[in-house]
Amino acid sequence: MKESEKALWKSLKWPGLTPSAVKIRELATRIPLKLAVLSYKSSSHFLWVVFIGGTGTGKSTLFNALVGKSLSETGVERPKTNGPLAYARKNTPIAKGFPFAAVDVHRVTIDQTPPLALSGSPGQLLVLDHDREEFSHLVLVDTPDLDSLELKNRQMVEDLQLLADVVIFVASQEKYADEVPFRFLERIHLGEKPYFFLLNKAEDELTAHEVLDALHGQGLKVGAERFWMLPYVPANPSVSLSVAESFTHFRKTLFQLLNKTQALHVIQQEKTRAARETAGEIQLLLKLLKEEDEAASKWVEQLEMVYQAACQSLITKQEERFVQESRAHIQREITKHFSKYDLLGKPRRLISQVMRMPLRALGLWPAESTQSPGNELDEICRKADLRMIQTAVEGFNRLVLEKLSPHDETSALYRRLRDPNLVLTADEIRQQVQDEQARLMSWLAETFQRLAEGIPISKELGIYSTSILWGGLIIVLETAIGGGIHLLEAVLDTAIAPFVTKGAVDLFAYHELQKIVHDLGEHYKEALTATLRIQRERYLECLRTLMASPHTVKELAAVIRRVEAEAK
């Protein structure tokens, strides 16, 4: 397997949003192994026969009987075999490109020394070299127990099963229906790998029919041609077995099938099968990744909904009240700026002062309050309150964990969502809110600055022309109704005229006010939700980093094509 491909498998990610995420993890660890085995086998031309079975079923005994030598130590202590033993001809290039990095291949030559039973050691494939021509194309492997207490042994069996071209599955009368071996056999059966089922230690009254029926009852149809029953031999089983009729028959059948000419065919067949299976598994992986992808887009939608809800609860009332409260202030500010276009402002103020005098004398006209505008501006901006935003962000975070976290504790997203660096800290929020306040403030200041600099000439002309128009209208009306202007009317008009110009100015100021208040509302909303937005971005980013990239998907598809091509 190429380095780039290895990196591909190492970098494979998925958020773990669907229940099948567990399956993805399983596939992501199994497929690379299978690919490694495939590439290993495409360069080697010997046939692997692997003995697999539960503890105490007599794998080693059968192994010894098959090769005709006491190689693998047998006994009643369980488990007896600690590591796998392989029986191969000298110079068989087993170690070259061996696909399992965790397994150490160690060679021992046994032919010159008298055979000494070996039990192997964990994590090591012990290769026993021989120079028997009849076994030259075969590698016979005795494995540790499949249902062992040792996790390492079980892993080893899984690995060797991938290497096997032919599996010899050994079960005993006691064990053939046990859960773990049964599931294993079922997997081999469904994977269509060629296998032999040896039922060892069978007592006389047990019939093949009985066993096959029992297996069938559990949903496994083992063909009678693959099934062999070996009798229970109490003493020195390796030797007595090798002369037992059923065993010799089995051996004959096996070696017939695996003779040198047939072997190549079997190897080729297994290679094709494995390639097909692997391609299918990658296909499945792609499908599951696609499901994850779909779940992720749904997740994003939900996040958006949660975000909107959080924003809504923050904005609704706040904005309304905020605009109302700041409106008075802004109006004052605007009027101040517009008043310089009110040509008759001074006389009008004089007139109104005069008119208010009696009321003020009676104590009925309140004195005008004066407040420095700067402070109020500050206060407006401080309305984008820190605590309120903190509350909103915390509520948002809570909802995300409550509604959007996967339930599976092992899923990547579950862990990532609980990463302490993911949520904004109190300091970050404070900083953010201060920034937003400053931005709002500078915007307001800028707006007023613009107003102070003067209004466009068109508006200025508009104010004047409106004033003149209204004044003219009044005079025209008076002339039309009263038939000319009297002295009294002239005096009255003089008093009214300043108010007419005020009306015109107010009219324009109102427009300006509406616009500014509206903009202010928008800016305020923006400032309020900015922090939430940043938090949402973080969540989105978090999901994004967990997704399989389209590039990965493309590469996976390429791997499928390559494997399929090899299968042919």
Next chain:
Amino acid sequence: MVRSARELQSDLNCIQVLIHEDAFISLSGEEKKRLSEDSQELVRKLGRVAESSLVVGLLGGTGVGKSSLMNALACSPIAATSHRRPHTEQVLIYHHAAVPLPDALNNSPYPWREITHEAEAVRHLLLCDLPDFDSLLTGHRERVVQFLEHLDILVWTTTPEKYADERFYAFLREVPKARQNFYFILNKVDLLFRPEEPETGYAPLASLITRFSHHLRQNGMLEPVIYAVSAREGCDSKAASPWNQFWNFRNQIFRLRDAREVREIKAANLDVEAKQLAKVLEKEVLGLNILHRVLTDSAYELENQRSEWGQIGHAAFHRTLERSLDEEFEHQPVPARALVGFGSAIARVARDWKRLTTRSDEPLNIVELLQNQGALETQQHELQRLENKIIYQSMHQGLPPSIADHFRSFFDANAEWSRFLQRLQNGVTQFLENHWPPPFSGFRAVQYAFYLALLVLLLIAISGDAPLRNLFERPSWFNLAALLLALIRTLFSPQGFAALGSYVLLQVFLGFRFYGRYKKLLQQHAQKFIESLKLELGMIWEEELNILITHLTEAAQQVEGRIEALSALCPSDTKD
């Protein structure tokens, strides 16, 4: 350590109750369902074990008092001599009506008869009254021996009279059961004790027992367990004589019964299953520990935030109260007689006018006002924040989202909020009653003085110079009458009319001035009132912090209690 069936049963019942109350915080629905099913299954199995009885066989010659021994064991008359018809060779099995007989008995070749009773004390004892062996035919004897296989323990009963009978020992030799399950009862020892001289009985009793145990040893019993009893004294331990060992015997039987139960539980692997259940509970305990930690942390954090907390409330009240309350106070009904004369008329008109225009006639509700002004929003947010923080932390540390629902049973921000509002409302109402309306007595005195002075001036103005001077120089009734006459006369002259008009005008002017003054005063008072109201509200808010901390601590304690309860349900493996 294996717990007895009763302990296991009560533990399982606890689990069932907890499931029923949906009190498990960290288990998923599926886990809860499984836990429920498993515990029910276990309860069922346990029921079967608990109903299995210790089978006690009573052997003895005729007239050794087996019936009274059984009655004493049961503390109620379950056996009567009439049950045994003479010469019928039957085993009489006394069992509780609610406890079924073991199936194995049904296959026994030896004839037996069951007699049910309701004595709870021996509910779990199956008492088998075996035929008197001294009347047994040899043929029967073998079958009786066969029957003995159903028995867990054998109680050999004899009396001071019969203990040396050969038949007793012959039969003892024939019985192949494990000898450690044999108990020997020497009944009717009361015969040795004369009531007038009880001390004299001990010596013969001692030698009797030595003799008896010697015989037993001779017949293969290495360590015979002998109880000297008087079943006739009944089951009342207080009434028993000091030499009566009946109670020791009875206790031993019941201990055996419990031991058997434990054995059964072990044999049925129930303890293993119970341990597996406990595994699930351990997860729950882990979850509860998280919750406990989060709760105590939150309480601690709140405690540290005390000053900040106070500031928040104060700032929020400060912001809104200042602005909105002034106006509100103007709507209030004029405090009784704060204004007098024309001023009060103006105030009334002004108030009615305002009412007419604003149509607000409701009494001042400060809490509502505060809510409308958004002054309480920050506080509400604080509560919500607390809830959010706790739930977020819980989920962050691995509790499932359903914690939010469970948490409500400990602490509910909304309920807490409405309680706080209620407290606020009460506090404010109280405060208003005590501090509003302000007393305007000084102001009123000033008004009266002004109006009085005005009246005096009017009177002086219209009474004229001469009559007044006359009155002061020569005060007499005549001069007073003259003054009054002059007064009336001037009143109806143009001069008097003018004076009256000026008087009215001055009245109006004063009225307006006082009204204005009144408003200013009102404002000042309101200002002061608001200041102290702020303090009051701030205090209520600070008080709220204490209440919250107490709540959280209580919740933490509740969780702790549950942790303890659950830990008791799942004994750790180290005890085993």
